[in-house]
Amino acid sequence: xxxxxxxxxxxxxxxxxxxxxxxxxxxxxxxxxxxxxxxxxxxxxxxxxxxxxxxxxxxxxxxxxxxxxxxxxxxxxxxxxxxxxxxxxxxxxxxxxxxxxxxxxxxxxxxxxxxxxxxxxxxxxxxxxxxxxxxxxxxxxxxxxxxxxxxxxxxxxxxxxxxxxxxxxxxxxxxxxxxxxxxxxxxxxxxxxxxxxxxxxxxxxxxxxxxxxxxxxxxxxxxxxxxxxxxxxxxxxxxxxxxxxxxxxxxxxxxxxxxxxxxxxxxxxxxxxxxxxxxxxxxxxxxxxxxxxxxxxxxxxxxxxxxxxxxxxxxxxxxxxxxxxxxxxxxxxxxxxxxxxxxxxxxxxxxxxxxxxx
Numbered sequence: 001x002x003x004x005x006x007x008x009x010x011x012x013x014x015x016x017x018x019x020x021x022x023x024x025x026x027x028x029x030x031x032x033x034x035x036x037x038x039x040x041x042x043x044x045x046x047x048x049x050x051x052x053x054x055x056x057x058x059x060x061x062x063x064x065x066x067x068x069x070x071x072x073x074x075x076x077x078x079x080x081x082x083x084x085x086x087x088x089x090x091x092x093x094x095x096x097x098x099x100x101x102x103x104x105x106x107x108x109x110x111x112x113x114x115x116x117x118x119x120x121x122x123x124x125x126x127x128x129x130x131x132x133x134x135x136x137x138x139x140x141x142x143x144x145x146x147x148x149x150x151x152x153x154x155x156x157x158x159x160x161x162x163x164x165x166x167x168x169x170x171x172x173x174x175x176x177x178x179x180x181x182x183x184x185x186x187x188x189x190x191x192x193x194x195x196x197x198x199x200x201x202x203x204x205x206x207x208x209x210x211x212x213x214x215x216x217x218x219x220x221x222x223x224x225x226x227x228x229x230x231x232x233x234x235x236x237x238x239x240x241x242x243x244x245x246x247x248x249x250x251x252x253x254x255x256x257x258x259x260x261x262x263x264x265x266x267x268x269x270x271x272x273x274x275x276x277x278x279x280x281x282x283x284x285x286x287x288x289x290x291x292x293x294x295x296x297x298x299x300x301x302x303x304x305x306x307x308x309x310x311x312x313x314x315x316x317x318x319x320x321x322x323x324x325x326x327x328x329x330x331x332x333x334x335x336x337x338x339x340x341x342x343x344x345x346x347x348x349x350x351x352x353x354x355x356x357x358x
Contacts (some may be wrong), residue, residue, distance in 0.1 A: 123269045125149055129262045130174065139182040139204060141262055146171045154233070156268045162239040162256025163187075163227060164265055177265060180240070180255060181208055188230040189240055189253075194218040197228055200240065200253055207244060207252040221245050225253050235270050 033041065127145035145151060147170050155167045157177045165185065169176040178185055185202035189210070196219055198210040213219065223243040229236025239256050246252040 124266045125151070125269065126264055126266050127175070128264055139179045139202075140165070140168070141177050141179070141265070143175045143177060143265060143267070144173065145267065146173045146175045148172055150269070151175050151267060155270060156227075156234045156238060157265045158238065158268065159257045159262060159265055161258060162241060163234065164257045164259075164262065166234070167267065175267075179259065180257075181205060181259070187233060187240070188228045189225050190228040190236075191219055191243060192224045192226065194223065197230070200225070206259065207246060207254055209246065210243070210251045210253060213251065216251065219243055219251060235268065238268075 033045065125145055127143035127149075130142045130144050143157075151167055151170050153167055153170055157164045157167060163180065165177045165179040165182070167175050168178040180187060180200065180202055181204060182202045183204050185200075185208075187200040189198055189200045190196070191198060191210075194215075196214055197212075199212045200208055201211050202208045210225075221242075221244050225240040225243060227234040227236055227238040227240060241253040241255040241257075244252050244254045
């Protein structure tokens with residue numbers, strides 16, 4: 001038994017040594033082969049690689065699968081993190097929604113208490129953007145709605161986020177919208193919360209500048225920019241964008257509308273408000289003389305205001321004093337006031353009783 005084990009050991013050890021020696025020799029030969037810099041050896045190496053590598057794809061399958069499993073696990077980890085972040089953001093949005101609803105209800109109650117009359121809500125019509133001009137000197141888009149849909153030049157066009165431009169040119173079935181970034185665009189805006197008024201001037205860039213600012217120090221990047229409604233160009237309160245600091249040091253507006261993806265535009269049907277051109281009734285300087293303006297007899301002034309009627313008449317001048325009657329004081333020749341002993345008035349004048357009340 002011991003002899004058989006010894007014989008096997010005597011046979012295995014020489015074979016193991018021979019195999020190890022052959023392996024070392026092959027590795028050393030490969031090292032020398034890859035280190036020799038010769039065109040012939042280079043061609044030989046290329047032939048060896050072409051003959052061996054395609055046949056070794058089966059050996060790379062486990063490595064490839066392991067790499068794919070690792071990538072899938074990392075992708076799953078990223079998806080789990082994104083899912084958790086979205087859940088947290090959704091929770092925050094729910095809290096903001098609740099706060100917005102409460103503020104909306106509170107605003108409605110305050111408006112009701114103050115008896116505020118709001119303008120009617122603007123109606124709108126939605127159209128699809130057909131083409132983009134793509135010109136570096138004129139930026140506009142074409143809509144598939146026109147005069148048959150009741151469109152009028154000057155109406156505002158918005159996307160889902162903010163103001164895009166205004167209608168400039170209406171056909172029967174199409175209409176052209178000049179964008180806010182166009183060089184011919186001029187829009188009066190209000191900057192919140194400072195309340196500064198400015199003019200948004202298009203310059204064919206994605207961030208048009210603000211002109212005619214009164215106090216630049218009161219404006220900060222990130223301030224909200226809305227339409228002011230001045231000049232009846234646009235309805236007031238439409239979101240335009242946010243203030244940003246330009247590379248040239250000027251204050252510019254990052255437009256809220258996504259100009260890179262304009263597919264549908266909402267055209268607001270805004271009708272001009274009623275203008276009052278006629279003057280109203282004459283404003284009476286003294287309330288006591290209101291019956292005079294309305295055609296009431298002057299004699300009723302004593303019953304309404306007593307002796308104050310004469311003072312009010314003196315304030316308006318001598319002509320009005322003649323209407324008030326003899327009860328008004330008339331200066332004498334020496335400058336001192338003198339009152340007649342018995343005031344007289346023509347019988348045909350209805351104001352003859354006015355002096356007796358004084």
